[in-house]
Amino acid sequence: MSGLGKDLTVKRCLTFATGLVECLCFAGAVFGWASLVFVLKTEGYFSSLCVNTTGVNATQVLDCRGQDEQFSLVFTIASFMNNFLTLPNGFLFDRFGTTVARLLGICLYTLGSLMLAFSTAVFSNLLFPAISLLAVGGILFLMTNMQVANLFGARRSTIITLYNGAFDSSSALFLVIKLLYEAGVSLLASFLFLCACSVLHLLRTFFLLPRKHIPYPLPDEYTYGITCGKSKTLSLEQTKDNGNAQKTREEMLQNTDDPVKQEKSFRECLMSRLFVLHLLWLSVMQLRHYLFIGTLNPMLQRLTEGEPSLVSRYINAFAITQLCGVLCAPWNGLIFDRHKGKPRAAGESEQEADLHASILSLFLTALQCVLFSVCAATPYLPLQYLTFILQVLNRSFLYGGNAAFLSVAFPSCHFGKLYGLVLALSAACSVLQYPLFALVNGPLGGDPLYVNVGLVLLSLLAFIHPLSVLLHCRSLASQRAISASS
16 A cells, blocks of 8 residues: 555655646747747737838938737737637646547647748748647646646645746747857758657646546545546546545534535526636736736837847846746745635634635735836836746736636636636637837837826736735634624
8 A cells, every 4th residue: 555655645746746847848938929029029019010111310211110019919928828718628628538638729829830830931821820739739738737636635826826837938849940040050950849848748748647536525535637547537436426525524513613505506606706806817917917918028129229139138137037937836826825724714724714814915916016116118128038037927826816816716627617608708808919019109209108107007906816815814803793693
């Protein structure tokens, strides 16, 4: 029995480690868009949209605003697809399980990499489907990996946020491609290598992940993957709905602090105030981040007065700071899990304790967004180093906190659907980044002051969510006090 326990521990640690590497090296590559745009501009993608115009003192200058708008549109569509298609992917994951969802993600990611490998300046429009496929495939990697946190119950939220931080840090992949390009490695070779890495994703799918889902709470000696004994696997599958359910029921009855109550339906979750305000919280901050990433290159062009070496230096600095996402995200998870192991208030359920612990995380994330927005709105070049730091800190808190909050506030059986739905609905808000960019480039004559001020004010709306959760927790505490007194 001890040998089996050691084998399970090693396998779970290997699953966690390889999942972290997968998220860190592949899943969120699309958000390193600014680094890739620098290379694509050098290669002449959409260069036909640059026109000669008369500048100051009747000098001829090259106006590439049309090219910048086209690159912004590519990223807008990809970020929209990344979020919107998470909804059907969430239903697919909940219904058919890990293997089916991952095989779809691997196919999309590989196809997107192939399109990028064989795209040229002549076929610049291949960027539209290629970047979108890369984005959708990457989010499927993240979605199927987050369930690994169920293997480590006491640190569940910490691992979920860690994986989301790794997802953010993977945007540095395009920085690596940029540096390799400057060293003489072609885009074709880089993206063909990404295609070859799909073999590793397939091996993880069949050997280190379950065919369906990792349950929570975890049954004793739970095993998974193609290498586990068939008889043991079949026995586990057959008894899942009776033996484990009965065991869970008995454990709940033994725990007098956690009364047995019926879980909310999917519809009740959607109609709850917590879900609606969480959607607002995510949408506001996500729009701020997407607009920043999509317009970073032209913003640096403006602040550096078009000096290529200076633009390259700041883009490299931005991409390098993205690597810190995997280091920042666990802080948020520790905020969620800081109450674990501590005695709860009389009558307080574990879910209520989790919700109460989430308030600080939600508030800090909103505060970070406001500070990041203020720095991004200030047209002072050296200050952008601080902007990059705040951006990666806020982004890692945002997406890790989003997944962790959904996992503690709503039943786990709806996680895939709710996670997909909240990202899909927030995608509608993120589409505003393109018209905002066009507004700056057109009627505002390239001056983003008014748009930036508006975004700072908009980010203040994110504070409504932690306030609502605080009021909800106090309401639950009042109800417990009334019940105890009566």
